[in-house]
Amino acid sequence: MATVTLDDLRKEYTNGQIVAVEDIDLDVDDGEFVTVVGPSGCGKSTTLRMIAGLERPTSGRIAIGGEDVTDVHARKRDVAMVFQNYALYPHKTVDQNMAFGLRMSTDLSKDERRETVRETAEMMGIEDLLDKKPDELSGGQKQRVALGRAIVRDPDVFLFDEPLSNLDAKLRTTMRTEIQRLQNELETTSVYVTHDQEEAMTMGDRIVILDGGELQQTGVPKEVYDDPANEFVGGFIGSPSMNFLTVRVEDDGATTRLVGEDGFDYELTDERLRDAVGGRDRVRIGIRPEDVSVSGPGRNAVETTVEVIEPVGSDNYLHLGVGEDFIARVASDVEPEQGESIHVAFDASDLHFFDADDGESLLYETERSAAPTV
Amino acid sequence: MATVTLDDLRKEYTNGQIVAVEDIDLDVDDGEFVTVVGPSGCGKSTTLRMIAGLERPTSGRIAIGGEDVTDVHARKRDVAMVFQNYALYPHKTVDQNMAFGLRMSTDLSKDERRETVRETAEMMGIEDLLDKKPDELSGGQKQRVALGRAIVRDPDVFLFDEPLSNLDAKLRTTMRTEIQRLQNELETTSVYVTHDQEEAMTMGDRIVILDGGELQQTGVPKEVYDDPANEFVGGFIGSPSMNFLTVRVEDDGATTRLVGEDGFDYELTDERLRDAVGGRDRVRIGIRPEDVSVSGPGRNAVETTVEVIEPVGSDNYLHLGVGEDFIARVASDVEPEQGESIHVAFDASDLHFFDADDGESLLYETERSAAPTV
Amino acid sequence: ASVQEQNETTTSGDGGADDTTAGDDSGTTTESGPAGTAKAWYRLQNTELEARKAALKQFNDDSKHTVEGSDVSDLKKKTTSAIPAGQGPHLFDWAHDWVGDYYQRGFVTDRSDQLNVDLGTYTDAAAEAVQFEGNVVGLPYAAETVSLVYNEEMVDQPPETVADMKSVMDEHHDPENNTYGLSYPFDPYFVSAWAQSFGGYYFDPENDPMLGLTQSETVKGIQFALDNFKPFMPNDPSYEAQAAPFSEGNAAFAINGPWYLSTLKEKGVDFGVAKLPSPEGGEARPLTGIQMWYFAKAMGEDDADTAAAQSFAEWYTTNEDLLEKAAKNQGSIPVLESLAGSDALPSDVRAFSETVQQGAPMPTHPKMGKVWQPLTDALTKVFNGDAGVEAAMKQAEKTVRENWE
Amino acid sequence: MSLLRSVVRNVKDDAVGLATTPVDTYREARYTAEGVLAGDISPVRPLKSLGLTVGALVVVLALLFPIYWILISALSGSGGSIHSVDGLRLFPEQPSIQPFVWVLGDLIVPSYRIGLAIPFTESALVFDTPQITFLDASAYGVDNPSGFKMFFWNSLTVAIPTVILSMCLVVPGAYALSRRKFVGRRKILFGYVLLTQVGGGLGIALLIGLYTVFVQVGLNDSKLALSVYYAATAVPFNTWLLKTYMDGIPVSYEEAAVVDGAPAWRVVVEVILPLSKAGLATVFIFTFLTGWTEFVVAQTLLGTENYTLPVGLFSLVSEYSVPWARFSAFALTFASPIMLVYLFAQRYIEGGLSFSGMEG
Amino acid sequence: MSTASRVARRVEDVPFLEREDASLLLVLPGLFVFSAFMLFPILYLLGISFTNAEPSNLFAGDGALSVLTFGEAAFVGVRNYVAVLTDPNFWNSFGVTWLFVATSVTLKITLSIGVALIVTGDRVRGKRLMRSLIIIPMGLPAIFTITVWRGIFSSAEFGLANQLLGALGFSSVSWLSDRWMAFLAYNVTEAWLAYPFMVIITVSALQDVSEELHEAAKVDGAGYLARFLHVTLPSIKRPVLFASILTAAASFQQFLIPYVFNQGGPARANELMVVYGYREAFTYFQYGQGAAISLVAVAFIGVFMWLNVKRGKLADGVNDA
């Protein structure tokens, strides 16, 4: 068990033409489970592989357990990694797959190895599979073996690179819980890469959001959800996505009104919010679907039409005629007709404000300084 | 445009040792969008491929547009299919990929073909890609081309075999909407196979649920969600899954109590429900996570501990100490401590009852007969 | 037809003036009968090939007949498979050692009754060589044998005796510095001079026993060669390896045949040719080969093609001009009686000619064919020091006898 | 045709790639150097790369040393020989390309007279095309060049029909074996796998029988018959190879085409064949090589005027001596087109030979 | 055009092209031509092997019909086979041949895998060019390269092999006149002839080795050698095995090397099977006996291959495809 520290980590490919990871700083505490999330190509895998020692950083430093390992070969770092396609050795049995790491990196005798493997297999519920070859296993079983192979070595750090993305939805949920359970039990420092924000949110003690190789935000999941540092984070975290609208700020001194297309007109009264948007012509506002409610006509209620109604069983998603693809999540018994005209309302405290140009949150900094968390 | 009728369709492999599809009956109306969903290996693809003519049924009949096509070769059926991994011809440009079907199945001249392809490409927003090879496209673009290739032929029936499963979550949502939009526009009869119940729910006019090669239930999504025909359907549809508990039925004539482990004790008052469970020792009850609410102590409130709290941003999932993995979906501001003891309650009308042995719904039949829908 | 075209395009018409004047005494024009076309096969070195093509052209120009020549790459295999299959040529050119075997197998035809030339025109040995049991199966045009070649830069005066030669070889033999005393392929044909010098023989149908491998004289001869020459030679008995040092000017002597001379000229070695030196108590007596045009099976019928073939063979083997030129340019040793010892010949050829006089023609008997391989194996073994001469020859003789059965 | 076009395009890409390699290498070197200077990149790494590259080069050169040695003797003028007494030499003493000139002979396109009658008039336009001289052998003192050009032509006329024929035999067979199920399929495949190996060296053993049959049927000395024979010998291995390759093409492409309404043969022509490019290229090279390098059968069956290059090469060797310089120059000239073709087809061959269908 | 297309449509509708069994028709041409040129001669050889055929009697008689009667050759029963199987030289060649197969295949595999690893190495630059150069031997006719190697292994002090030994301070070796040295020379030459084919197969196989598996092994703490043994080798096993079996067949049937080097010498000690057959058949033109030898050789190699194909499960791809 150990901390992981990334210090100004940078990785360039093809002679600097592609910057895959751009100067990332990150501290992972001992025993912490950090999820790294971001869209495809944002540099998640590259970061993880640098921690594992499979790629060499172009610049910057990596420390594990306080010790600088930047120039240490992968096989000398005490980390275990779970790969997206499991990467089980196809010609070895499950037993041999799990024992391989022990054979390579410890001095255990054959019997000790067998014992260790058996224990772990029991813990993972795969003791019956030990004599099978990976080909004979189902996806979920393979995934379990891959986990077992990592766990059996009892490493300082676990690294996961989208370990669940090849499983189907149901199995994914099960495995997700299983990994969490294991992590709770073992308390090994873990870095978990995924492109699925829900996975990142539910699993991580802390969540790291990357985009274009750059770190966007780090924080406890709920914090990130409630207070995204920028428009990208706001849009990326949460499903369905946060709705965005560009609005004109009309400030007559007494009141501040946000005016958009499609008849959007919202009056801000809260001083803090008025300050945040003050002095700007245009801002982007963000509002989460679950914060939009169907109401009667009234102040700050927006009239719009229901374009599509999408039932997901537990809820209904209403696609509304505001901006591009504006969604409201409502209870499944709220069932307006398609094309019906309705009023929707939202609380000012649920609004997020972003700079119309660079997308930075207008509230984030202030709140940070008010109540620093990390 | 045409109807699709499956009549006692059955497919066996390896000389009847594997029954992939077991006597399925299904009518798809003209212009209807039917989604077929089920766990891996349940026979979804096999069914679809029989409709396309790529597999020959062991027994049973298939009719398209009222015409029996069971013995008609795939290339003579006027269907178009979108494959999971797109199956775009890697050596042809997007243009040639799209024109191929037209060349093969119509007598259009070269210019007409080009015109048709261009129109469709515009509709799909891929007119700029026409000269590229599939390799040069991103996942989403490939998917669009694959759709375009199917659409351009203007077939009687569209068949989709998990067309979105290779895309990442965000893109999947976008493409989902896009397919729905197209289907609305074109009104072509479609059969859409997926293993993702959410996709099936949101997209389908009607949803078909398969398991182990057998048809479990057909119906409008909401109906299936609210009134699953059996435990399998109840558990498969909806996320997080329906919670299940096996309970003893204690009927003292006046009241009926359902008693389970972990201190579960629920008194049924509703006559209809009491009738349904009447005369049984044990039943399975099912309750959806969103129907479980945190309450104060009271009648029918169950006291339990919070084992894990999973925040997904918009909501929190509480894993409770009832049965195995009992989940409550609560608002994101309900944040009990892990290990805290709380009371949860649920409405009797939200309860589902299943036979403890064969899993059949105890309410389904009665409701069916009361209000037949399809 | 394509052959002819090719001949025309590749023979660049050198010496055309000579050709026209040379055809005066050819008997072909006097012959009657229709014009025929004959096929002739040969296997020649590049240098000889040009002359051969020129000769063919000359004949075809002057005669009503046509002879098409082809350079065939594995003549033995080709003839043995093609002739019985009826695909063979009319004539083919090879040394006389196949005479007996081929006659017995019906690959060649006796034309003694139809010949227009008298065998007396050729040297006795040559006339003898082209016959088998009284059947004339071809006409001879040259002899070949091995003789002594010396590097004039190292050797002033060719040695008369082996003892003399040895001292010169000793002087120049220094493998460390890449010079050798002698270049001498060690195989039955090349070694025959010594094997036969004390009265030994390999095979002689008139002798008893026919097989002379284990005769003490033969063994002595081979032992002699081994003792006197091997110490001054490169280690590899094969032709290629042996030929190299002398032709690069790195050996004092070579024992080799006339075909070697063109290589030497090409490489610019200053060489002289002399008679083989004599061993003490004997005389070098190499096997000689007679190069001849065989009358192949296709000449069994008396038609125009056969006439064409025969008239070519007769013209070729008796044309003094042609043969003299061959002697000058390719070191070919004439067997036409009128040219044989003539002073008109270049000195190399005269030297070879003298050796031929000392030599013995190779036996034509078919049994001889089965002697070569075991004998070669034996000599290789002996050369490598894997067996004594006596033992090796015993083994070889046993194998030969087995093969004969 | 589109297949051909795509091959041409790929060849072009490769050529461009080859040409730009130095530029890329330079760029990389500069980037690395800058990195090292700036202290970002540890100097050990580039040095290690350099060391490994040099090591690999040494191994490659050692393997190719016999070829180099042949080259030296070919460049040593007519007197060159691989049996050189003068110790190891890394460079020819008096380099001369004469042997190569001798091999090639004149490369002269003679001038032709082209007459164009002008209609309705008596007159005609007459052009004399200029004589184009690529190589004038006599300028190098070569008077009697080798028959290389004729042999080359013969080899070409043997190898090309061989390739065409074997493609015709192999491609349908491989397709059927890979994609269809029919009676005897497994037996045939098994037989092919077996004969793939037994067939390889039967050449000599079968020579007698073969020759007899050819002679009796009157087919000896026919280049076409030889091509057919080569094609026949190439069938098992190449069918098997291509079949294995085709196994790796996902069935969904085919299904997509069928659903698109394509009949069986168009599926093959438009989908399977273009996707089998690598496999086809491999089969192409292998069958071509058969026709190009086979010696024993060609020598037995062909007459002088039909000699192919290997036979022609060997006819340089006479009973007693090998003209090494010319022999070597001939052989190297002979091998050079194959090297070039391979250089560009390498990518396909390495893909085509991967036996992807064999795993699992 | 339209008629043409109509005809084309008609052809497309011919049902048999889509029938599975009709696909046999696609395989038949290849099978037929192959049988005509390979199986017929084998049968013919089989016939001859029971006669006293030699050139003079085999080709006697006219017309194609005489092919079937083996000319005028006479039936001699199994005499040829008896002669072969009782010949000690045959059994010597039999043993040497298998020894040669074993040693040369081992050498070839080791060499090729080594070379293939080198020319696919991560850090090696110019790999593609190296790979192209390395296959040059494949483009030269075997007869030529073998002649050259004959020169290399000359026993003379100035043979290339001896010169190299000399440069390293060893004394000259009589390569071809010492049994085991000659055997060694055969092996080296055979390996050199065969490595291009083996290397390209190995290279292709290496390129299919999953990078992820290597990384997994690295993270598991495996060094280069361990990764080679546990990841690379198992992944390339099947293609390499396949190539090895092919090349084993080639070694078994090697003719030119022993023949050109020293006719299977010294003194028939290293006579490989085919050379033995050639010597018996062609030196003295005993076609009948030659045929018998060839067939015995073919039978052995057939059994060898059959075992390999079965055991190496080479036809497996066949079964489930």
Ligand SMILES: Nc1ncnc2c1ncn2[C@@H]1O[C@H](COP(=O)(O)OP(=O)(O)OP(=O)(O)O)[C@@H](O)[C@H]1O
């Ligand atoms: N070996 C490489 N050579 C060149 N560019 C590379 C290489 N590996 C990655 N990249 C580039 O670096 C960037 C980051 O890649 P990375 O694999 O880390 O993304 P990711 O976040 O893991 O994406 P995904 O979710 O698709 O796995 C991408 O733009 C990618 O194209």
Ligand SMILES: Nc1ncnc2c1ncn2[C@@H]1O[C@H](COP(=O)(O)OP(=O)(O)OP(=O)(O)O)[C@@H](O)[C@H]1O
């Ligand atoms: N060609 C075949 N031979 C034998 N069994 C087959 C074959 N194709 C499918 N099956 C079996 O038939 C059953 C149904 O397969 P099918 O592909 O229809 O499932 P699916 O619902 O599409 O699953 P997935 O979601 O994994 O695609 C499975 O049990 C499968 O193993």
Ligand SMILES: [Mg+2]
């Ligand atoms: Mg990644």
Ligand SMILES: [Mg+2]
């Ligand atoms: Mg499927």
